[in-house]
Amino acid sequence: MMDQTLNGRIMKGIGGFYYVETASGLFECKAKGRFRKEKLTPLAGDLVTITVREDKENTIDRILPRKNALKRPPVANIDRLFLVISAAKPLPRTLVIDKLTCIAEKNGIEPVLIFSKTDLAPIDDLVAIYRTTGYTMLFNTQLDEIRAQIAGRVCAFTGNSGVGKTTLINRLDPSLSLETNEISEKLGRGKHTTRHAELFHIADGLVIDTAGFSSLDLLQNEVILKDDLADCFHEFRPYLGECKFTTCAHIGEKGCKICEMVERGEISLSRHKSYCALYEDAKAIREWEL
Numbered sequence: 001m002m003d004q005t006l007n008g009r010i011m012k013g014i015g016g017f018y019y020v021e022t023a024s025g026l027f028e029c030k031a032k033g034r035f036r037k038e039k040l041t042p043l044a045g046d047l048v049t050i051t052v053r054e055d056k057e058n059t060i061d062r063i064l065p066r067k068n069a070l071k072r073p074p075v076a077n078i079d080r081l082f083l084v085i086s087a088a089k090p091l092p093r094t095l096v097i098d099k100l101t102c103i104a105e106k107n108g109i110e111p112v113l114i115f116s117k118t119d120l121a122p123i124d125d126l127v128a129i130y131r132t133t134g135y136t137m138l139f140n141t142q143l144d145e146i147r148a149q150i151a152g153r154v155c156a157f158t159g160n161s162g163v164g165k166t167t168l169i170n171r172l173d174p175s176l177s178l179e180t181n182e183i184s185e186k187l188g189r190g191k192h193t194t195r196h197a198e199l200f201h202i203a204d205g206l207v208i209d210t211a212g213f214s215s216l217d218l219l220q221n222e223v224i225l226k227d228d229l230a231d232c233f234h235e236f237r238p239y240l241g242e243c244k245f246t247t248c249a250h251i252g253e254k255g256c257k258i259c260e261m262v263e264r265g266e267i268s269l270s271r272h273k274s275y276c277a278l279y280e281d282a283k284a285i286r287e288w289e290l
């Protein structure tokens with residue numbers, strides 16, 4: 001048989017091998033040496049062209065341009081990021097949620113908020129805060145609605161350890177039976193034994209299981225510059241450019257449209273507080289430091 005050129009998507013990468021799904025099946029491939037020279041690492045989620053060979057190892061020959069790429073977890077081409085937020089155990093922290101939505105926005109990923117453990121504590125205050133963002137908000141019990149959000153897209157789940165990400169993914173597709181904390185504790189196994197990203201078919205879409213990566217990894221490895229920050233707050237966008245001063249940083253200046261909208265309750269105070277805190281952090285970062 002002759003060598004075959006196929007298009008596909010990297011479902012996972014382990015120990016230098018990549019598993020590429022194509023219309024003709026799944027193929028184990030090696031990356032061409034050229035990528036190493038170009039300092040380009042194939043990532044789970046990458047759309048690639050591969051050559052399938054009869055008597056030699058299959059290779060990834062080309063990585064198609066990416067929509068986005070995260071460092072940690074190392075994944076590409078994500079469409080939606082599900083932020084799982086628990087009402088309790090662990091308690092939600094708005095600054096963390098807001099930083100994560102900013103990282104998503106910066107990468108062209110649509111955040112979707114999923115509230116879990118609402119059987120343990122009320123979540124109304126948080127729902128009220130995020131209503132003004134316009135983001136889709138769902139409870140972890142709304143499985144069909146969550147499945148509809150996944151269909152046709154590449155999705156990732158994030159959120160603190162213990163919020164119930166794996167539990168939810170298992171409920172969305174019981175055939176997966178990924179290991180939850182409960183089980184790994186019972187088996188006396190250390191948490192996060194595997195640290196690789198892998199794509200699964202769930203609900204007519206692809207879900208990246210980022211076992212071993214925490215939202216902290218995302219938070220620590222993605223940087224947003226201060227001039228890009230306001231744009232990452234989705235609900236600020238309609239008003240940007242309407243401040244009195246073109247140099248307005250929206251942190252309490254006179255004639256700031258964003259601050260006016262906060263006063264009017266159109267933008268939630270909590271989100272603006274996060275913005276101010278993140279702006280302070282971002283001030284310390286210079287582009288040449290990246």
Ligand SMILES: Nc1nc2c(ncn2[C@@H]2O[C@H](COP(=O)(O)OP(=O)(O)OP(=O)(O)O)[C@@H](O)[C@H]2O)c(=O)[nH]1
Pocket residue numbers: 116117118119120140159160161162163164165166167168179180181182191
């Ligand atoms: N009461 C309650 N418990 C839940 C809910 N969702 C998950 N849990 C429990 O929370 C614990 C942690 O759930 P996991 O799914 O392992 O959490 P995780 O987000 O995957 O955690 P990491 O893998 O460490 O990031 C388990 O004991 C679950 O049974 C929920 O809606 N309500």
Ligand SMILES: [Mg+2]
Pocket residue numbers: 165166167179180181211
């Ligand atoms: Mg988990």
Ligand SMILES: [Zn+2]
Pocket residue numbers: 243248249250251253255256257258259
């Ligand atoms: Zn302003």
